[in-house]
Amino acid sequence: RAVGLAKSFVVRGARGRRAVVRAVDDVSLDLHRGRVLALVGESGSGKSTVARLLAQLYPSTRGEVVLRGEAVRVRGGRRFRRYCRSVQMIFQDPFASLNPIHTIGYTLRRAIRIHHPKANRAQREAMLTGLLEQVHLTPASRYVDKFPHELSGGQRQRVAIARALGARPEVLLADEPVSMLDVSIRLGVLNLLQELKDELSLAILYITHDIASARYFADETIVMYAGRIVEHGDSERVTQAPAHPYTRLLVASAPDPDALDVERPPTSAGEPPSLISPPSGCRFHPRCPQAMARCSVEAPPLLPVPGGTAACWLYEASTGEDGTTEEAS
Numbered sequence: 001r002a003v004g005l006a007k008s009f010v011v012r013g014a015r016g017r018r019a020v021v022r023a024v025d026d027v028s029l030d031l032h033r034g035r036v037l038a039l040v041g042e043s044g045s046g047k048s049t050v051a052r053l054l055a056q057l058y059p060s061t062r063g064e065v066v067l068r069g070e071a072v073r074v075r076g077g078r079r080f081r082r083y084c085r086s087v088q089m090i091f092q093d094p095f096a097s098l099n100p101i102h103t104i105g106y107t108l109r110r111a112i113r114i115h116h117p118k119a120n121r122a123q124r125e126a127m128l129t130g131l132l133e134q135v136h137l138t139p140a141s142r143y144v145d146k147f148p149h150e151l152s153g154g155q156r157q158r159v160a161i162a163r164a165l166g167a168r169p170e171v172l173l174a175d176e177p178v179s180m181l182d183v184s185i186r187l188g189v190l191n192l193l194q195e196l197k198d199e200l201s202l203a204i205l206y207i208t209h210d211i212a213s214a215r216y217f218a219d220e221t222i223v224m225y226a227g228r229i230v231e232h233g234d235s236e237r238v239t240q241a242p243a244h245p246y247t248r249l250l251v252a253s254a255p256d257p258d259a260l261d262v263e264r265p266p267t268s269a270g271e272p273p274s275l276i277s278p279p280s281g282c283r284f285h286p287r288c289p290q291a292m293a294r295c296s297v298e299a300p301p302l303l304p305v306p307g308g309t310a311a312c313w314l315y316e317a318s319t320g321e322d323g324t325t326e327e328a329s
């Protein structure tokens, strides 16, 4: 669970000027064991930053990360180390995340040694075989002495997943785990994650810019735009009946929901905004076909829509004279 996460970075501009990049602004989300939450957005929407905040790769500017009711505060303490074990990350490029000079066996044995210092040699070897079997790299003996370059992209990603599982995590943060892989093997890796989620009762955060794959793979979907959550709900509802104008744009520009084609740029209507000086009010208003006068002035909060929430003034409930609630549109 993350509450009100915000992250700003200070960068140096061209003329040596410092600028604050508000990469993530007031993002709250809940992960549940045995469920997949998709975080969908364009590059620069802040979705990877959210994952890195959850992984505690760097501290948040505001907000907190909570695991089983315990806030993660002190970095470096025992509780912090336990948190870091429980929350494992899988990256986009398995080639970059595996050390090319080490064999698969070396990489996995090292992870096992770190996370299970009390296990003896025989136990560790059994764990190694078990991990490779869990990601369907069998027989394990065929893979332990291989180097990353001797494996396919899909096999490398399976090794990266096995390494993450070596920590016996509760949460997997998967940042574009299949977008660098051939279209033909993407489904296999997503199905493996799905299977492991059920078997090990993992909570998975699936980060993607492909909203079609979110429908296929995730129970719930959050759409981010310019560092903020714009829509949240059941994946089926978000992808089939999107409420937020930005989500509608994403869905409309993903023509084939079954292709799992994550290479296509998701939108064409304008460019994502600068996070150094984001648009006032609703950050989507310069691109929004339904923008109203107030949209450029006031930022909409997350408002209830059927089956979720959307940050859009179209859904501000107005109380009618008979006391019933209707949607302003």
Ligand code: SF4
Pocket: 244, 245, 246, 282, 283, 284, 285, 286, 288, 289, 290, 291, 292, 295, 300, 311, 312, 313, 314
């Ligand atoms: Fe469009 Fe206004 Fe809704 Fe923003 S708040 S998405 S500009 S209608």
Ligand code: MG
Pocket: 043, 044, 047, 048
């Ligand atoms: Mg990214």
